[in-house]
Amino acid sequence: MTDAVKFDTALPAKRESRLKRFFQALALMRESPVGMIGLLLILFWVMMAILAPFLPLYDPNAIMAPFQKIGATAPDGGIFWLGTDHKGRDILSRIIWGAQKVLIWATFATFVAYVVGMLMGVLAGYKGGWADEIVSFIANIFLSFPFIILCIIIVATLGASGWTVVVAVTFASAPQIMRIVRGLVLDLKTRDYIFAAQTRGESPWYIMLVELLPNARGPLIVDACLRLGYTVVAIATLGFLGLGLPPPDPDWGLMLKEAVPLGAFAGHSMYLPAAALASLILGFNLLADGLREISLRD
């Protein structure tokens, strides 16, 4: 027959539809003003992070004139659009390069936390019994530590670096993700299609990864968005405590830490990174709200 459709080999068609669906989802976002604001805030910082190497910025670590006010003229005739900090580094440049850092590490750390959390959650939820007991017990141990203390322990053991941040965030977030996924899976695994997969003798991992997890994606996308916000907070907190990304590279938390003692006579070097941080976190939270709103409406 001429209308026979190839679907198994016709992967491009499928991919196209996925891209199309993504844009359709974006179009839906227009109906949620809150989500739209969030999306624009995030897109702004993502653009900044991507364009950082191409913008006419000073080297973020170059030491020039300290304590310059906003809009002051630089020694080379340029302008410090947002002034300089106590060491004489350009604040605009440090904020934009800092955005790149925080976005990369936050995304990566959240991703790792998600992989670990989802695997733990789907295992505990689907297998139940002993697997559930053990995974939940481990999760409870990590959840019982206050986040900062957990991070201090990890950084103290592993030393400060981006990777340590990833480990710290994973330890703190994965147990929470595990709980969400476990709850979703407990519900999903009673569906007939799971029963159908079992009756054709599928392996447990096939059922967990191919049959169960894709159906949990709705609530997880909203949570991932919120969690990215938390991770940005976490990275800034670690930076503020001196446990985050090592200096001198620009990091918003570190910038705050250095500026706070001097707040009285160089306010802008404190408020500006704080505002950047707040706007990015707000962006993630608003986007999550918007996504939730849209997903509930359908």
Added chain:
Amino acid sequence: MLPTTAVTPVLECKNVNISYYTRAGEIPAVIDFNLTLMPGESMGIVGESGCGKSTVALAIMQYMGKNGRVKSGQILFNGRDLQTMGEDELRSIRGSQISMVYQEPMASLNPSMKIGEQLMEVPLYHESVTEAEAKQRSLDMLAAVRLPDPQRIMDAYPHQISGGQQQRVVIAMALLSKPALLLLDEPTTALDVTVEAGIVQLIKDISKQFGTSMIYISHNLGLILETCDRITVMYSGEAVEAGAVQSVFNEMRHPYTRGLFASIPLPGTNKNSRPLVPIRGQLPLPQNRPQGCYFSPRCDFFQAGRCDTKGGISMRPVSDEQRHDVRCVRFEDIDWANYRPIGLSGDKVEIGKTVLEVKHMKKYYELKDSSLIAMIKGKKVQYVKANEDINLVAHEAETVAIVGESGCGKSTFAKVLMGLEEATEGEVILNGLELSHTPVQQRKAQTVALLQMVFQNPFDTLNPSHTVGSQIARVIKKFDIESDPDKINQRVMELLDLVKLPRDFALRRPRQLSGGQKQRIGIARAFAGRPSVVVADEPVSALDVSVQAAVTGLLTDIQRNLKTTLLFISHDLSVVRYVSDRIVVMYLGHIMEQGTTDEIFNPPYHPYTEALLSAVPIADTSVKKRHIVLEGELPSPVNPPSGCPFQTRCPRKMCAICETQLPALQHTDTGHAIMCHIPIAELRKVEQVFQVEAAN
């Protein structure tokens, strides 16, 4: 015109139009709806899902929600328009003069309040009575809905009583304020058949005893026949036929009503000689309703120029006396007497060799009790006796039905067969291979492929994340039927042809399919591995009536052509009688009776089968049926009764022997087996449950 003009109707709907307003725009849900309900009358509203019957009920309650609105028309309650009343006035009417009973009893009761408190609230809120009086009235009402031991029920929380008892409590609550109008929205759909029979009996008596007018919403024509005086048939937002029950059932005039009746398995239909006739096509979405008659694209009597005129088609009177109206322009032209729609008929297939044999199969689940009391008493393990001594043989091309109510062990039996649970004792032999202790992962792909399953819930049966085609393809790959992608693709197309769906459905996702289409894909998936036995677990019970006929027909047709053995698990005896060659009746894990379909439906009956048969609502006025309502509740399989499992509810219970000794299976010469202490000769004397009156 009518003898009742002097009396004000309790409820009158005049040209009511109801719309929902959504993102996609206005969706007309109910169009030009008229209804007159006299005091003491009961009106059944019947229709398939999406026909607007629940919207009518919500409009009467004025509970339309944010996006629904009665666009035009009047809803008069005792002569007063509900639309013009304020929120305060409506609140005083709801619950006191108009009450509603919903489908899910548990959702209507507050789980954190004792039943007594919830009942007493009704008179305390709506009338000024003392607490003692409210309590007395609640007790009386619980007795009136025939709940045993009302005092105990008053002190219980909702979860402590059974589903049937909960629904009786909800009905009692609705009646406490002596309403003039009672709305029942599918009140028995969530209940077992024998429990349903009790509730139906109760509803019938209520209208007599209290003189309450009722609107009974249901998809089941048989229930309407048993409970109502008048009926309104709805289709796609319109009432298409209305009138006195007898008049509509005996002289139906609308092609849709005809279609509905042709698609339900009534006594007399048979998969070989008198097959069901499904209504072709699908219910149109409200946005895509055709011009003129909404049923026209699916109607055999469509006439261009008459049925597709601009503007709606109005109701026309068939008979004034019966207040029988129909929304069809051609109802007088159609010669119903000589109209014989043709369904999927087929020859009776030869039943072949034995394919599946189950011998003395037993399945107990362990319940570990780790409480302190259990440890002190030393009773740590209890058993749920899900299956006891199951013996069963199924042959090639045969359909064996397993019938029973919830908790009878039919699903456990399916799980053991499929290898998801291990049998505690006994043998399961498929094509000569013993499987009772081989979990599904340890079975060979070919063995797994031989035994496949069709599931109940169409909304759950397919994984929403994957395309329909890839889900069928996965089965083919998994069972090594084909490995070359092109050949797999070819096979998927063949399977879609087999279940009569367009080939481009392969690329669709389950949410783009209707319930019936999903179930067809479920059937395609089950037959993908060329199985020799297919277990169908209530495959049509969640579908609409007209779709049920099509899916049942498809399933039996495929089975007939491929000579597959079908194990048909169901609680619906009318469907079972239609499809099956042999029937196994289960109760509390035991097989109570097994035999050919004729043997089960004729005496000698097991007393449980007898009750089960009498509980089936039949939408045929020419069938006379005996009514047997079982007393008591289904016992728990953890703690089954001593002796015969059915003895606690059996209307034919004899004496001590029933309580002490498990009855032996009695066999007739033909292989019909009954597990009962009453001798077969005695049971043979029992009267038929149904009697079909000779059509004149």
